[in-house]
Amino acid sequence: MALKAERIRKRFGNGDAAKEVLGGLSVSVGKGEFVSIVGPSGSGKTTLFKIIGGLEPPTEGEVWIGGKKTTGERGHISYVPQQSALLPWRTVAGNIELSLTISGLDRRTAKRETKEWLARIGLGEYADAYPHVLSGGMTQRVSFLRALLAPQPLMLLDEPFGALDALTRLQMQQWLTSIWEESRRSVLLVTHSIEEALYLSDRVIVLSASPAAVLEEFAVPFPRPRREALWTEPAFNAMKQRIYELLRQP
Template sequence: MADRDLRLRGVSKSFATPTGPLPVLDGIDTTVRRGEFVAVIGPSGCGKSTLFNVLTGLETPDAGRVELAGADITGTVGHCAYMPQRDLLMPWRTILDNTVLGLDVQGVPRAAGRRRAAALFDQFGLTGFENAYPGELSGGMRQRAALLRTVVQDKDIVALDEPFGALDSLTRTDLQGWLQDVWRRHDWTVLMITHDIREAIYLADRVLVLSPRPARIVRDLAVPLPRPRELRLLTAPEFVDLEAHLLDLLHSPARESSG
């Protein structure tokens, strides 16, 4: 059987505007290995969300292709579990019913879907809130529920678009540690958009740095820090050096080329 690596080969994308085409992605080329955690950072508006829309099949590139295990999956959906920036929980559905929404859409029988989701509530810190409604949960618990709804679909690849961006600092830190634990337990391949450089270094095996629009990869930076990672690592000299390097890249992205 072919490997389960995910590859983007020369992916470019533009959008039509009244003044002409607007280039957004410019030849994105990278490989994400099975089980890797890859963070994607770049200036606001550079095309990160468009890249994820292409990755998940919601957008079709103008050029290039997306491959999984050697097969061309460009423009197709269903190979990737995608969590957008907002939790999008439906206020009239219980937390359990929210978490099975994707399974409902796939045609999984309701009882089977509820059993599958309920089995994850303990791992996601949601035990006892199965019959609560979104308005009764904290922001952090809502994000856990949204991620549970994403991963219960049992996809190998999980795409997270700023999952903790709207949370306060303490809640965000708590959920970063929690996400690291559940990722290691489930062996997902994770791609995560973030504007938080520390979050990228703390969680990821690699950090892809995008240029201003039209986005290209200006640096593919390995994070050679031991796992599991603890909060005290954030003050370690090697962590601080990586953070300074990424800050410099984001302010002067043209200094580096991909690699």
């Protein structure tokens, strides 16, 4: 099992002013599994990511990554944020190489892998460019590649396409599925888009409003590789409607 987050509770503040954000929820990601979490705004999805990544301690509960208890420990996940967070003073290749060397790769291997993968994702000609010349979709490709090449067994994707326009977002979803099919890394995605969750995932976890609890989990039955026409199929839209109804619950 790549991830087990068990009975996670998180309260902020003390006494009458305390606010419980996570209400004892449990989530898991199998080896090579792509899982998405959807929930209302303010339901604690980002807080859950911080706890899994060791940036925030849970009030109660445990986190296990790769069979090891990692509660409160950093360095066990790779992370793709909403904004790419590339260093503007380093080239595209330099950003990826820095991430890999920090993760423990020697510089020569980091350079070789960076060059090879930038070519594979169609950005080889931008290796020596700086982030400000890239489009939003290109920037997120680099951000995703940086996480993909990191040695950690689990990737957390926090609304990575949320800032993109609709067409670019769809193109990035298709691109992500094609790259993920090659690597089959364990992935946990947070998204507000039900369509995105169903299109990308093996399983979708639906959270309640804060304090967040798991309302229901859906095994996504559609075969891979996913087809663009999937969006129009009755079974796809029936699952989308069911999840939408759950999210509307008070």
